Amino acid sequence: MAVARRISSRWTPAWKWAGLPLFAAVLTIAALSDWFQAVPPQIRVLFLGVCIVAAALTFVGTWNAADEVIDAGDRLRLRRRGTEATVPLADIEKISIRSWSNPSRIELRLRKSGGLGDRVMFIPRGNLFGRLVGNRVYLDLCERVERTRRGGAA
Numbered sequence: 001m002a003v004a005r006r007i008s009s010r011w012t013p014a015w016k017w018a019g020l021p022l023f024a025a026v027l028t029i030a031a032l033s034d035w036f037q038a039v040p041p042q043i044r045v046l047f048l049g050v051c052i053v054a055a056a057l058t059f060v061g062t063w064n065a066a067d068e069v070i071d072a073g074d075r076l077r078l079r080r081r082g083t084e085a086t087v088p089l090a091d092i093e094k095i096s097i098r099s100w101s102n103p104s105r106i107e108l109r110l111r112k113s114g115g116l117g118d119r120v121m122f123i124p125r126g127n128l129f130g131r132l133v134g135n136r137v138y139l140d141l142c143e144r145v146e147r148t149r150r151g152g153a154a
Helices: 012-017 019-032 034-038 041-062 134-151
Strands: 068-071 075-080 083-089 094-098 105-114 116-121
Touching: 012 041, 019 041, 075 116, 083 105, 094 116, 094 134, 105 134
Parallel strands: none
Antiparallel strands: 068 075, 075 083, 094 105, 105 116
């Protein structure tokens, strides 16, 4: 049996919750700085709008992410906001990755709906050149799920 290892990013909570505090910090620093006071009000409103949109997109894009995903060989153990589920690799219907987003996100479509629903999204551990050569977590999961479908060992 393979040793269980974490395949989700340890930064998931930061991605999920950093938007609002970061937004507040940027606005506070800007409001207290002299250069911001010299900027025309229209530019200040535009800056505020961009900060709000960036914080909202980060929050909406990561809110439903699993907090932790553990690879336990032939199954994945998932946890999101106190709810845990175990998903056999054979129950994964489709795997997709959104590598154009920041952070990258892997979505698992499941054959059976469980405690976390029939779609589970998580932020994978990164690798240095992931956007150029592909995320190792994604590529490994795809290969193992395909092997499981063909009847081989996971």
